[in-house]
Amino acid sequence: MEQLFQQLINGISLGGIYALIALGYTMVYGIINLINFAHGDIYMVGAYVGFALTTFLHLGFFPSLLISMIVCSILGMIIEKVAYKPIRNSTRIAALITAISVSLFLQYTMMYFVSPQTRTFPEVLASKRLTFFNGNVILDVKNIYIIVITVVLMVGLQYIVRHTKIGKAMRAVSLDKEAAELMGINVNKIISYTFAIGSALAGAAGVLVGVYYNTINPLMGVTPGLKAFVAAVLGGIGMIPGAVFGGFFLGMTETMVSAYGGSVFKDAVAFAVLIIVLLVRPNGLLGKATKEKV
Amino acid sequence: MKRISKGKILTFFGIIMFYIVIQLLINVGIIDSYIQLNIVLIGINIILAVGLNLITGFTGQFSLGHAAFMSIGAYTSAILTAKLGQPFIVAIFASGITAALAGVFIGIPTLRLKGDYLAIATLGFGEIIRIVALNIDYIGGAIGFNDIPQYTNWSWVFAMTVVTVVLIRRFINSYHGRACIAIREDEIAAEAMGINTTYYKILAFAIGAFFAGTAGALYANYFYFIKPDSFGFMKSIDILVIVVFGGMGSIVGSIIGAIALSIISLFLQSIPELRMVIYALILFGIMVYRPTGLMGNQKLKIFRKGGKNNVSA
Amino acid sequence: TGSNSDKIKVGLNYELSGGVATYGQGLVEGIELGFEEINKNGGVLGKQIEPVKVDNKSEDTEAANVSTRLATRDKVVALLGPATSGNTKAASPAAMQNKIPLISASATADDITIDSNGNVRDYIFKTCFSDSFQGVMMAEFAYNDLGFKNAVILGDSTSDYAKGLSKSFKETYTALGGKVLNEEAYQAKDTDFKAVLTNIKGSNPEVLFVPGYYEEVGLIVRQARELGLNVPILGADGYESPKFAEIAGKEALDNVYYSSHYSSMDDSPEVVNFREGFKAKYGKEPDAFNALGYDLAYFLADSLERAGEANSEKLKEALEATKDFKGVTGAFSIDENHNPVKSVTIIEMKNGEPTFLKKLDPK
Amino acid sequence: MSVLKVSNLSKTFGGIRAVTDVNLSIEKGEIIGLIGPNGAGKTTFFNLLTGIYNPTSGEVVYDLNRIISTRDLKPYKITHYGIARTFQNIRLFQNMSVLDNVLMGFHNGLKYGIASALFKLPSYYKTEKNTFEEACVLLDKFNLLDKKDEISKNLSYGDQRRLEIARALAAKPKLLLLDEPAAGMNPKETKELKELITWIREAFELTVIVIEHDMSLVMEICERIFVFDYGILIANGTPEEIQRDERVIKAYLGGEEQC
Amino acid sequence: MLELKEVNVFYGVIHALKNLNIKIEEGEVVTLIGANGAGKSTTLKAISGIQKLKSGEITLNGESINNVGAPDIVKLGISHVPEGRRIFSRMSVMENLEMGAFTRTDKSEVKKDFEKIFSLFPRLLERKEQMAGTLSGGEQQMLAIGRGLMSRPKLLLLDEPSMGLAPIIVKEIFSIIKEINKAGTTVLLVEQNAYMALNAADRAYIIRNGEIEMQGDAKTMLQDEKVKKAYLEG
Numbered sequence A: 001m002e003q004l005f006q007q008l009i010n011g012i013s014l015g016g017i018y019a020l021i022a023l024g025y026t027m028v029y030g031i032i033n034l035i036n037f038a039h040g041d042i043y044m045v046g047a048y049v050g051f052a053l054t055t056f057l058h059l060g061f062f063p064s065l066l067i068s069m070i071v072c073s074i075l076g077m078i079i080e081k082v083a084y085k086p087i088r089n090s091t092r093i094a095a096l097i098t099a100i101s102v103s104l105f106l107q108y109t110m111m112y113f114v115s116p117q118t119r120t121f122p123e124v125l126a127s128k129r130l131t132f133f134n135g136n137v138i139l140d141v142k143n144i145y146i147i148v149i150t151v152v153l154m155v156g157l158q159y160i161v162r163h164t165k166i167g168k169a170m171r172a173v174s175l176d177k178e179a180a181e182l183m184g185i186n187v188n189k190i191i192s193y194t195f196a197i198g199s200a201l202a203g204a205a206g207v208l209v210g211v212y213y214n215t216i217n218p219l220m221g222v223t224p225g226l227k228a229f230v231a232a233v234l235g236g237i238g239m240i241p242g243a244v245f246g247g248f249f250l251g252m253t254e255t256m257v258s259a260y261g262g263s264v265f266k267d268a269v270a271f272a273v274l275i276i277v278l279l280v281r282p283n284g285l286l287g288k289a290t291k292e293k294v
Numbered sequence B: 001m002k003r004i005s006k007g008k009i010l011t012f013f014g015i016i017m018f019y020i021v022i023q024l025l026i027n028v029g030i031i032d033s034y035i036q037l038n039i040v041l042i043g044i045n046i047i048l049a050v051g052l053n054l055i056t057g058f059t060g061q062f063s064l065g066h067a068a069f070m071s072i073g074a075y076t077s078a079i080l081t082a083k084l085g086q087p088f089i090v091a092i093f094a095s096g097i098t099a100a101l102a103g104v105f106i107g108i109p110t111l112r113l114k115g116d117y118l119a120i121a122t123l124g125f126g127e128i129i130r131i132v133a134l135n136i137d138y139i140g141g142a143i144g145f146n147d148i149p150q151y152t153n154w155s156w157v158f159a160m161t162v163v164t165v166v167l168i169r170r171f172i173n174s175y176h177g178r179a180c181i182a183i184r185e186d187e188i189a190a191e192a193m194g195i196n197t198t199y200y201k202i203l204a205f206a207i208g209a210f211f212a213g214t215a216g217a218l219y220a221n222y223f224y225f226i227k228p229d230s231f232g233f234m235k236s237i238d239i240l241v242i243v244v245f246g247g248m249g250s251i252v253g254s255i256i257g258a259i260a261l262s263i264i265s266l267f268l269q270s271i272p273e274l275r276m277v278i279y280a281l282i283l284f285g286i287m288v289y290r291p292t293g294l295m296g297n298q299k300l301k302i303f304r305k306g307g308k309n310n311v312s313a
Numbered sequence C: 001t002g003s004n005s006d007k008i009k010v011g012l013n014y015e016l017s018g019g020v021a022t023y024g025q026g027l028v029e030g031i032e033l034g035f036e037e038i039n040k041n042g043g044v045l046g047k048q049i050e051p052v053k054v055d056n057k058s059e060d061t062e063a064a065n066v067s068t069r070l071a072t073r074d075k076v077v078a079l080l081g082p083a084t085s086g087n088t089k090a091a092s093p094a095a096m097q098n099k100i101p102l103i104s105a106s107a108t109a110d111d112i113t114i115d116s117n118g119n120v121r122d123y124i125f126k127t128c129f130s131d132s133f134q135g136v137m138m139a140e141f142a143y144n145d146l147g148f149k150n151a152v153i154l155g156d157s158t159s160d161y162a163k164g165l166s167k168s169f170k171e172t173y174t175a176l177g178g179k180v181l182n183e184e185a186y187q188a189k190d191t192d193f194k195a196v197l198t199n200i201k202g203s204n205p206e207v208l209f210v211p212g213y214y215e216e217v218g219l220i221v222r223q224a225r226e227l228g229l230n231v232p233i234l235g236a237d238g239y240e241s242p243k244f245a246e247i248a249g250k251e252a253l254d255n256v257y258y259s260s261h262y263s264s265m266d267d268s269p270e271v272v273n274f275r276e277g278f279k280a281k282y283g284k285e286p287d288a289f290n291a292l293g294y295d296l297a298y299f300l301a302d303s304l305e306r307a308g309e310a311n312s313e314k315l316k317e318a319l320e321a322t323k324d325f326k327g328v329t330g331a332f333s334i335d336e337n338h339n340p341v342k343s344v345t346i347i348e349m350k351n352g353e354p355t356f357l358k359k360l361d362p363k
Numbered sequence D: 001m002s003v004l005k006v007s008n009l010s011k012t013f014g015g016i017r018a019v020t021d022v023n024l025s026i027e028k029g030e031i032i033g034l035i036g037p038n039g040a041g042k043t044t045f046f047n048l049l050t051g052i053y054n055p056t057s058g059e060v061v062y063d064l065n066r067i068i069s070t071r072d073l074k075p076y077k078i079t080h081y082g083i084a085r086t087f088q089n090i091r092l093f094q095n096m097s098v099l100d101n102v103l104m105g106f107h108n109g110l111k112y113g114i115a116s117a118l119f120k121l122p123s124y125y126k127t128e129k130n131t132f133e134e135a136c137v138l139l140d141k142f143n144l145l146d147k148k149d150e151i152s153k154n155l156s157y158g159d160q161r162r163l164e165i166a167r168a169l170a171a172k173p174k175l176l177l178l179d180e181p182a183a184g185m186n187p188k189e190t191k192e193l194k195e196l197i198t199w200i201r202e203a204f205e206l207t208v209i210v211i212e213h214d215m216s217l218v219m220e221i222c223e224r225i226f227v228f229d230y231g232i233l234i235a236n237g238t239p240e241e242i243q244r245d246e247r248v249i250k251a252y253l254g255g256e257e258q259c
Numbered sequence E: 001m002l003e004l005k006e007v008n009v010f011y012g013v014i015h016a017l018k019n020l021n022i023k024i025e026e027g028e029v030v031t032l033i034g035a036n037g038a039g040k041s042t043t044l045k046a047i048s049g050i051q052k053l054k055s056g057e058i059t060l061n062g063e064s065i066n067n068v069g070a071p072d073i074v075k076l077g078i079s080h081v082p083e084g085r086r087i088f089s090r091m092s093v094m095e096n097l098e099m100g101a102f103t104r105t106d107k108s109e110v111k112k113d114f115e116k117i118f119s120l121f122p123r124l125l126e127r128k129e130q131m132a133g134t135l136s137g138g139e140q141q142m143l144a145i146g147r148g149l150m151s152r153p154k155l156l157l158l159d160e161p162s163m164g165l166a167p168i169i170v171k172e173i174f175s176i177i178k179e180i181n182k183a184g185t186t187v188l189l190v191e192q193n194a195y196m197a198l199n200a201a202d203r204a205y206i207i208r209n210g211e212i213e214m215q216g217d218a219k220t221m222l223q224d225e226k227v228k229k230a231y232l233e234g
């Protein structure tokens, strides 16, 4: 029983991290229909910026988080301008390959400068733990931070995208860029904003996760990037609550597989669940089935 | 429409000559084991890329799990040749068949999934295969499968590459192939033309997977050693890169893409620190300056982003 | 083969990019430091050693490609690397065909030097422990010295190293009468192990055996302690790194034991010299890979001297005849299976510092 | 003989009743007009007839070569039954050539197996040659032969519409469904289209159902007209009857002058 | 008000507009007619800034708008209702209309305009929350026009607004055009239905293969034999 509670907490904590990364992913995804493989690497850059700020400049957690978000949003906008803008009208697969090239570029440029070695974050957040059931069930306060931040961001983003003018413009751009221009929407600007927001989220996730797990390396974005992509798809592509839901779902699935002794096949089962979910709900858990009208 | 034209005869003899010349060069030692190894690799990559091109380039089904088919073929052949002592030709066929069966198996979800949803499902499929292989002790699990007999040589690679290219080309030029292209262009209209889209999508997966399986067999029986991680997600991406680099929906493109990328990779071996950075820049350059790939042209555009075709997800 | 000029070419086939670039780069740092020192001191056989460094992208195909290239194009006298067992196996055929010795300092699989029929692979050597050796040692240590009767194994399911260690640990441990309650797994690059650790905690083992590398194990140790799983954790030479304590945290590391070649506690002049030299060149503390690479450089130089000329065939014979080579990771001889006969140190982490606990000699 | 009989056919989307309780039957060889205000459910009706949507209730029964009822309607099977259609938003295979588009139309009639394709057996050559020739004949009839190698998306709007009809005819249907074939055509082109439709009916022995907002076309070539409004079949009759029908005028045609 | 001087447009090698000259005065309804592929849509695209000119100049009230981007042209008071509707398919009808008013800041006036659009097209009111992509063809066309009007343009460019609409609605559309024109909006209308277009317009241009073939008073053109033969008679 206590174990089950502990596993639920583990699942939610892990899910919170996936959800946090998936948020930025789905944001960019939803607006320009691009599987932004570089998202995981922007997250990595965010973690390194946070590392540098806390280790060398001895800044506190929140200033580092903020600066890292700003740096990442600028990086995101630059990437968009330099890499994605020129291929905006080409095929989806060409865009995917471009995104992969950006991803490799970020990974290995970083590796070139900082070496592939793992670095450790200084303790910038005191680790406080809450215990229940005579100390048998433990919850790290950092988890609560991550989950609260994720949920707040989700609500905020959802509000922006659904109800503000700029958010609606983002959706309009995602549907038909030319028509959006005819409405007076500056498509370039909107896409830049989208990348700025998405990348800032990645940066925030990088610092948070870096602090949480304490280790960072230049390839740290690969697996979470993939998992976040899975989470985003699982929840329904381009849907902000979907990304969060998908993140938690994925985290919980992986945890429960391990909990029941399947740690060897943890990822395999997670992918199998993904495939099954998609077969049952081809547009993701929260996605609505929209048949093309002919 | 004459059956045999002069051009065809010329091409035929050209291909035969090419084979003989390379074989001679190998015999006299001008082509050493290093060049030979790279020729084998290029051949294997051509087979993989042409097969994936059928699935992704022609039929329009986004697949990120092609390496899994290769892996199935490689292990099948390894078991048959190393453990069961079967002849290579049997192993190659069996590899193709097992991979094709897997292709059918993963093709079935395509009934329901489209675009990125399909991409992630195939990616997941590839990962599942890899993780399962990591944990089967019979085939060595994570430790890998060692001491596979080396049967693959220039003749086998040449023969299999030519067979793959010729058969897939013929398939494309038949009404079956046209049906695949039609599905890529407009699935609803294709159905209205009487095309059983499910059937053709699965068929494309099965054929592509078959050849990937044979490529896996050639691979396993050349390199002595295989392990599940050689057929991971990045390998699938590498194959996709060849296809896109060469041009979606262009078989010649896939061939040129395989050769070009192999050569680029050889040049980059000696600059380890910047290798991947330069590789990334080359990929990026091609995508920006020739988004349709080396041999691609406008007419083969697929997966258009945005725009009015975006009604469904 | 061999080089006639005033240089001796040595091929370095390492994982310099890709998934396990840390290990490859770590080894190369050690090797390059070693060669630098050797060359400064007059080289080998009066010639300078010229390393030809080529990247294999952490891929086995590429490893085979690179070793063929080094053997046929660059005409090297010996091949060093790759780092991992899988890539070393892929690189071996080229060495065998071209009759050039290949030495790996970190490919620990048992079948690196012996093929599936039990024959020795003529030109393949290794200077590190075999997985079976460390696994056996740690199983005996757990059962006999620490007196624990049941254990759980938590290994990296993607790593041949962890798989090999798990296998031999389990065999020995059960043969001794111990019980392996559970075999759990994680995957390289995972960062969250809480689910599996919670599960392990539920099965109440006396000891936890975690074969793997310090990046993941550091996190595992840390998270285990956070979850109140305070049983001893045992492992092997993959733990050897100053980063280990940084990642896991000092307190968490109490009650952690591992087997290793080299201990930074050791203050023999060679070791001190190496540590100083390494810090001077790279500005950081060396880890096990650095040390193994460093020893590999000296081992090669030593064998070349004994061979008398830079000739692959002669070198092979010299390698086979190695007796009591003394390196910073310990002294070893090469046995008839081309494996080192090397004693293992068991190290206990105390307050974040590795402390010498015991030395075990091979049987 | 009724080629098509529809009974009590309904389709709802959520709360929207797109087609409600429609009953009608169509005789062999007729040209039928289907008109009605925007959103009246005409296209939806076509989609029901071709299996793209499943009806909420009711039934569709064809009597072509054999009896086909609702249950068997799968989009990819309809050409097999002898039904072909065009789409309101042109759906050509945009990046394929004009010729290939028409060749696609023949898909259903082609019979050689994959093996013949891979090994180029005689049946491959024979079938490919025949279809190629048939396709050329068809393109010629539609004045598209000289453009056969153009990429279809580069055609002008009118040509694209004609190509879509040619492609549908290639499937050798008994029943042809045209959804707003004259949209985007000028009066002159519309006139050519009228002639074309009457001609193909004769030449291919077809039954044709055409949805159109261009009254000149509907009134001139259709023998019978059905009028939909809010999903309900509100009128049914000859062009003259329809033109005089008060309800139709009020809902659809509008008052006085006709253009 | 708007003038195109010697405008040339290319799509790759296709020379779509050849030295085009068009002049539109304030308060006019001008129509542009021509066969398929003549270059009508291209002309509108050039004006609204989504198609780049190869050479020539477009001026609005005497000032060149060659280098003004499409979004800024909307702010200058030009609204383009494109061919093929181009509604935002996965947004609701209401949201589509809001996008039409993207450049406006006068909230209360915008609200009034919503009402106005709904009274012009009651059908849209019924479908207010529906995803635009599932509307019928004609409903989508109404939405496209409504959306175009939401920016309160001074100059409205309409590309085949009657396409796919029921006759009764077509009549309505033309009376709406007249109405908004009376209220002060200048209109440039592209139509296949030349008869109705000429009836509604003050002046007309006939374009052929990217060149102006004829121009003049719309009503005179209605009587012109050549025009009758080429564009009016079915």
Ligand SMILES: Nc1ncnc2c1ncn2[C@@H]1O[C@H](COP(=O)(O)OP(=O)(O)OP(=O)(O)O)[C@@H](O)[C@H]1O
Pocket: A291, A293, D013, D016, D017, D018, D036, D037, D038, D039, D040, D041, D042, D043, D044, D045, D088, E134, E135, E136, E137, E138, E139, E164
């Ligand atoms: N997939 C769908 N989901 C929701 N509503 C739909 C869907 N398809 C059609 N509708 C609704 O059903 C009604 C009928 O649409 P349909 O397309 O059949 O009209 P139509 O008669 O063809 O009109 P038009 O002449 O304008 O093309 C419309 O109100 C439309 O909004």
Ligand SMILES: Nc1ncnc2c1ncn2[C@@H]1O[C@H](COP(=O)(O)OP(=O)(O)OP(=O)(O)O)[C@@H](O)[C@H]1O
Pocket: D154, D155, D156, D157, D158, E011, E012, E014, E016, E034, E035, E036, E037, E038, E039, E040, E041, E042, E043, E083
């Ligand atoms: N994106 C494009 N790429 C290439 N050619 C184009 C493109 N758009 C239009 N064209 C060509 O430019 C010419 C003019 O096209 P445009 O769309 O302006 O004609 P239109 O007068 O609007 O015709 P329609 O009545 O069919 O709408 C045509 O020959 C057309 O084929």
Ligand SMILES: [Mg+2]
Pocket: D042, D043, D044, D088, E136, E137, E138
């Ligand atoms: Mg319709």
Ligand SMILES: [Mg+2]
Pocket: E040, E041, E042, E083
């Ligand atoms: Mg037009």
